[in-house]
Amino acid sequence: MILLDGSFGEGGGQILRSSVGLALVTGRAVRLENIRAGREKPGLRRQHLTAVQAAAEVGAAEVKGNRLGSMELTFTPKTVKAGAYNFSVGTAGSTTLVLQTVLPALMGAKDKSVLTIEGGTHNPMAPPFDFLVRAFLPVLERMGWQVRAELERPGFFPAGGGRIKVTIEPAEKLDRVELIERGEIVGQRARALVARLPRHIAERELKVIRETLGWDQRWLEVEEVRDSAGPGNVLTAEIESENITEVFSGFGEKGWPAEKVAESVAAEVGNYLAAEAPVGQHLADQLMIPMALAGGGRYRTSALTEHSRTNIEVIRKFLDVEIEVRQINEAVWEVEIQTT
Secondary structure, three states: OEEEEOOOOOOOHHHHHHHHHHHHHHOOOEEEEOOOOOOOOOOOOHHHHHHHHHHHHHHOOEEEOOOOOOOOEEEEOOOOOOOEEEEEOOOOOEHHHHHHHHHHHHHOOOOOEEEEEEEEOEOOOOOOHHHHHHHHHHHHHHHOOEEEEEEEEOOEOOOEOEEEEEEEEOOOOOOOEEEOOOOOEEEEEEEEEEEOOOHHHHHHHHHHHHHHHOOOHHHEEEEEEOOOOOOEEEEEEEEEEOOOEEEEEEEOEOOEOHHHHHHHHHHHHHHHHHHOOOEOHHHHHHOHHHHHHOOEEEEEEOOOOHHHHHHHHHHHHHOOEEEEEEEEEOOEEEEEEEEO
């Protein structure tokens, strides 16, 4: 059994999701202690429990400690089974983070799986659906993984109520992917989405993007959502390059002006463009496990976050891989993953 201290590194839910997901892949039992010990509300929250329950169902696992607020968990998987699954977070907890937990194991299954996950699709503390379909899944496809995602209904914090459908087909052949150069920028786009909120919020956000980044009005879009369970606002900016597409997001909150949301997104885009590294800091974290399972890979990123460094240590506990991190210059890091 693998023992992990859930308070090390970034000390959050990432350790739980990565370790339970890799336990499914390898068939090895894992015990976590001090789960989210440094957080304001330590222990397992609703979305973490949903992720654990989803993994338990997919892997016919025996689980101990899976209750709200628990700071210890033992997860013993048996056999991963492809199929049709329905999971509900029950809050605005992230659907994409629940998917992140079970996706590696189901991508390696021999049969097709279809997942329906209900909860938050656009959550400030998680990758939004737009990032999933435009930035993350296209890189998986280049590796050989076959995953499609549909947004059936958006769900915003705090009401939730969103739903995504994800179809996972067996991979025929996996390839090593290298993302070293971004290549020429071939497109850029910003979308301001509002649900049950005034349209002018979105228009003000896009005005900041236009003035700060100098983007043409043709690249800016307002989308008004009518069928959400509650109000919400998300601004996404997309940079499409020859070798990769990156997505940056900001979320409206009560008391936080639209202009501030847009300024934070514009700053992220500016930093990404200035660094000239193809992979943004969030995608850098997400690519590690798929690359390790696909036989390795290499990429350059503008920042190596504590999430990424923590993920490296968790992966090393489960998989026989070498992960080398090199600093190329002041603004660029390179990560290389090799199977041994």
